[in-house]
Amino acid sequence: MSFFGKNIRKIRSVKTLSQQAFAELFDLKRGTLGAYEEGRSEPKIETIIKIANYFSIPIDDLLTRELTVNELLKFKSSLSEMHELSHPESFVQVPCITEKNKDEYLENYKNKKFLEEMIQVTLPIENNETMRAFVVTNLEMTKQNQGFFPKDIVFGTLVKKDHYKNIEDGTVVLAHTKSQLILRKAYLLDNTLVLKAEHQNIDDLNFALSEILELWQITSVYQRRINPINSGIEDKLTMLEKEFAKLRSQI
Structure with a gap:
């Protein structure tokens, strides 16, 4: 709810x-x-x-x-006229790539003014690294009801081009090519970046490192659902404990 x-x-x-x-x-x-x-x-x-x-x-x-x-x-806003804080906190403003502005981003990702005018997500962290937020639009990174779902928001930090080869296999990245943005796990094979989906029956995508315009290493995610606190194993253990208690009471 x-x-x-x-x-x-x-x-x-x-x-x-x-x-x-x-x-x-x-x-x-x-x-x-x-x-x-x-x-x-x-x-x-x-x-x-x-x-x-x-x-x-x-x-x-x-x-x-x-x-x-x-x-x-x-809350700091136009809701009320509050006094100025002597030591105000400064949160990180992260440009957010959505389904609506994705095509514009592909063409204007180097335009500073365009980036400033994009929807910004405020994060309560201190971070000097360049970041991007990306709204998930498909099920490519889901497996057995786990992973990223549509409308989740992933956050990534910029990987410099000379550090592409330092990416560890299996790292989740947002890869920006000339014509698309791809959220997948990254694997390096010589000078080729192999992008693998979690969902079965989806083919790998292969790109020469020179074709990658930007690479963002995903570091966190905002999920639009609540995962249960207890795992299935914990529930089963609780049930077994109750059954054992019943048996002891009958002895």
Whole structure:
């Protein structure tokens, strides 16, 4: 269950914004916003990122728990006129590649202005490395219900061209070629980069290292689902313990 609808309704209340005014901030229709608030529709990842960044609210908090009014008042945003912090934290802003802007990115990835105007994901970390976020769009990196699913967001750090050969086999990378962006596991064979999918029956892709325009080593992922805390083995052990307890009581 997503708390997105409840949270944006609460944000509107704190800011005293009508549905129409809030919708216009993010190029939405009032009816669409109403559907989000009532839980009748789920927003696109681009919309979630825009709202989270505008109000400086972590995406995870916006989606996975109901925020309190006091918390919302503490977030750095136009929600309230708060005093300046003496030692403000600086979070990393990461350009995010989505299905919508992917083709533009392929053509303008060297354009600094274009990168600055892309949707930015805010990460509460200190990092001086160049990073990219990428919204997963397929099931190539899933296996037995594990791995990356559509709408997950992976985060990668730039691998310099002279370090391509230092990539360890099996490292998950986002490879940028002339015509596509490919999220897969990387293997090196002489001067060839072999990209392998996790999903079965998907052929490997082979590229000369000279064909790779950018290579991003995936270091973290935001998943749009909650994995169970207990594994199946732990559940079975718990069940066995209960059965043993019953047997002991019968002796």
